[in-house]
Amino acid sequence: MKRFFRKYGSVMRVAMQNSTVYTRNFIFGSLFFCLILFMFLQLWEKVAGERGLVAGYSINRLLWYYTVAEIVTLTRSDMLERLNNDIRSGDVAIQLLRPYQYLTSLFADAAGQIVLRLSINVPIGCLTALVLVGPLEGFQLIHLPFMILSILLGLFLSLSMEAVIGLTAFWTEDNSAFFWISQKLAFMLGLFLPLEMLPDWLRSIAVFLPYPYMMYAPARLASSFSWAEAAWLLPGQMAFGIAVFVLAQAVYGRGARMVNTNGG
Amino acid sequence: MKTMLTASKLTKNYRAKIKEPGLAGSIRAIRQPQYREIVAVDEIDLEVERGEMLAFLGPNGAGKSTTIKMLTGILTPTSGTMSVAGLVPGKDQRELAYRIGSVFGQKSMLYWHLPALDSFRLLGAIYDVESNVLQKRLDALVELLEIGEHLKTPVRKLSLGERMRCEVAASLLHKPEILFLDEPTIGLDVVVKAKIREMIRRINREEGVTVFLTSHDIGDVEQLCRRSVIINHGRMILDSTVDEIKRSYLHKKVIRVQYVMDIDCTALEGFKVLQCKGNEAVLEVDAKDSSMHDTMGRLMAVGEVADVTISGMPMEEIISAIFQQEDSRREKGGDDA
C-alpha cells in the first residue's frame, strides 16, 4: 500500500508541477468561468422576471447551482487526449512493459491535474458567485462534507466516463463524436438545465443514465440541500462511478490483450 | 551579374527566457522573467555564384536554419547585410518570393489527401503562373524529376522519396533562380537519398538553378557540392572546396587496435585517443607528426596485439574533427558565453 502511494503519488505530483507552466491559461480559464456565470445570471434573471423563481430555484440558488456544476465541468484533465495519443501512436504497448498499471497511473496523473484545477476553480467560482448574488441561501456547515463528497464523486464519474470513451481508440479511428455526444448529454441533463427544468418524461429517463450524477447531483446538493435527495443522489453517484470505472478497466483489459496479441 | 547571393557580417541574436527547474523556478520565471542573449549566427560572410551548389553544414543548433531563414527573408538579421538575386530579403520580399524556391525539411507544401497535381495547380495560382505556362513547366519537371506516374496519386499514398521529389517539383514550378534546400534527405534511406541527390544535381545542371543546401548528412556534401561552408556555434569555421577539405585531412589516420587482454588506457598517453575500453582502443594519428613505424612500436609495447585496422578518415569524422578543434579552441580562448 505504501509503495502504491509512493509510485502513483509521484506521478500525481509531477502532473501538478507540469500544469503550473500553463499559469496564463489558468487565468484565462478562470475568466471564462466568470463569463459563463455572468451570462447565466443575466439570462435567468430575465427569465425569472418579477417572480424571481425558475423551476423552484431562486436566482441565488440557481447561480450557486451553476457555479458547482461548472466547477465539475471545467475541472478536466487531459485523460481523453492522453489515451487517444498513447493508443494511436502505439505508445501504450511500451507502457504495458513498465512496472505499473497504465490505466491506474493515468488516473493518478489526472487526479493531480484535477486537484490543482479544483484549487483554482473552487475559489474563483465561489468568489464570482459571492460577488454576483451573495452567499448561498440556507447554507449550513453540516451539509458541506456531503457537498464536497458529491463534487468528488461527480468528478470521478466524469473522469471514468472519459476513460471509457478514450479507450475506444483501440477500435475506432476517431472517437471525438462519442465524446461530443456524451458531453452534450451531460450538458443538457444537468449542466445547463437542472433536472427540474426538464419535462417529466425526460426526467424519468435521465435518472437511469449516468449523466445527472456528474453535474446535477453535486450542483443540486450544493444549491438546495436536502437529506432526502442526498439519500438517493449520493448512492447513485457511487454506484455509477464504480460501474463506469469497472467498465473502463474491463475495456482496457480487452484493448491491452488485443495489442499484446496483435503487437500493436 | 555573376553573384547570386552575398551576406556580410550577418548576425542574429535571440533573447531566450531562462527558467530554473522545478515549481519554484516556474513561478519565479512568471513573476520576473530572466533573459539571456543567445548569438545564433555570428558575423557570417558568404558569397555564392550563380549556378553554384553550396553545402551549408553544421551540427544541430549550429545556426543553419536561422541563416537560411534570414536569407529567405523570414527572419530579419540583428545586424549585417545580405542580398539574394539582387534583392534584399525581408525588404523586397514580394519580388524575392518569385525568384526563390525552398524545400524545408518536413514542412510539406502538398495536400496530404490530394494528388500532387492539385497542389501544383494551387501553387501555380499563388505564383501567378499562367495555366498554359504552368502546363509546359509541369511537363518539363515531370521529365526531370521522373514523377509522371505519381502526379495523380494522393500524396499520402506516395513513398517518402516520391513525395520528396514532388516537393522539389512544387518548389520549382515558378522557375526560381535559387533553391534553398533545408535537410532534403533527412529521414530517407540510402537508395532514395541517392536518387534525390541525382535529381538535385540534374536541376542544377539542366536548369542552371543555384542550390543552397543545408544538411548534416555528409553524403549530401560529398556527392553534390564542390564547395562547402561549415558553421558551428553560429560561426563560420570553414569555407573551402570539398576536395580541399579531404586533402588536408588525408594524412590523418584512424587506428583501431585490439589487444588480447584488457589494457591500461593511461599507457596510451600522448596519443589522441578517440576511444579506449576493455581490450580495444581507437586512436587518431597524424602521419606528419610521427612515423607509422614509431606509432606501431609504441602500440605494441602496450600489450599483445590481436588485430589492427588503419583507415583514412571518412568525411563525417573529418568534419567532427574540425568541430572538436573549434570547440577546444573556444574553450581555451574562454570566450564561450
Place this chain on the structure above:
Amino acid sequence: MWKRSVLPHLRLIWDYFRTNLASAMEYRASFLMQAVGMAINDVFFLFFWWMVFQQSSSLGGYEFNDVMSIWALSASTFGLLHIFFGNVRKLNGLVQSGELDIFLLQPRDPYIHAHTARMNFSAWGDFVYALLLFLFISGFHPGKWLLFLLFTIGGALLLGAVLSMADALVFYWGDSSGVTRLVTEFMLNFSLYPESIFRPGVKWIIYTILPTAFVVFIPYRVIQHFNLPVCLGVFAVDIFAVLLARKVFNSGLKRYASGNRMGARM
C-alpha cells in the same frame, strides 16, 4: 484599384476554397462526420432554448423565433468564417510549428494567405444548419435572405478581424492561445443570447471592443425593418475592422521576423 487590391485576394481565397473542398471530398466520411457532429451539437442548443422558453414565453421582447434567428445568424457567420478562413484562431499553432514561414515565402498577402489556407470542415455543419434554421423560421422571403447572406459575409469579416487581432498577440506575448480562446468564447456568448438580457455595461462592450452587436443584433433588426443607412454603417464597420486587423497582423509580423520571442526554438 479594385482590380489590383481586392481581386487578387478574392482569387486566392477562391483557389484555396476549391482545393480545400476537393481535399475534404477525398475523405468524405470524416468530413461528413465532423459536419454532422457539429449539426447535432447545434440541435442540443435548440433543445436548451426550447426549455428556457418553457419557463417564460418572452425575454424582454425576444421570443423563441427571435432567439433562433439571432442564433441562425451567428452560426452562419461563424460557419462561413471557418469555411473560408479555417486558420483563423490557429495563428498560435502556425507560429509555434513554424508553418507561418511558408506564407512569408510566397508572393501573397501573408495576412489573408495564412488565414485562408485551411478549411474547417465542421464549420459546414454550422453553416448548413444555420441556413436550414433560418429557412424554417423566415420561410422564403427574398429580401430577408439577401440581407441574411450579406450580413453573414460582413459578420464573418468582422468576427474574423476581431479573432485574428486577439490571435496576433502571439507575436508579442509568445503563446497567447488562452486569449484567443477567451475572446472566442466572449464573442460567441455575446452573440448567442438575446440582446435584451444584457446589462448596460455589457451593451457597451458589445458595441465596442467585442462588437457582436454589429455581427448579429443590428443586422437582425435591419433584416426585420430595413434601414439603408444603418445597413451601410454595419458594412463600413466590417471593412474597417478587417483593415485594422491586417495592420495589427503586419506589425506583429515585423516582430516575428525580428524573432525576439522565438528564442528557444531555432
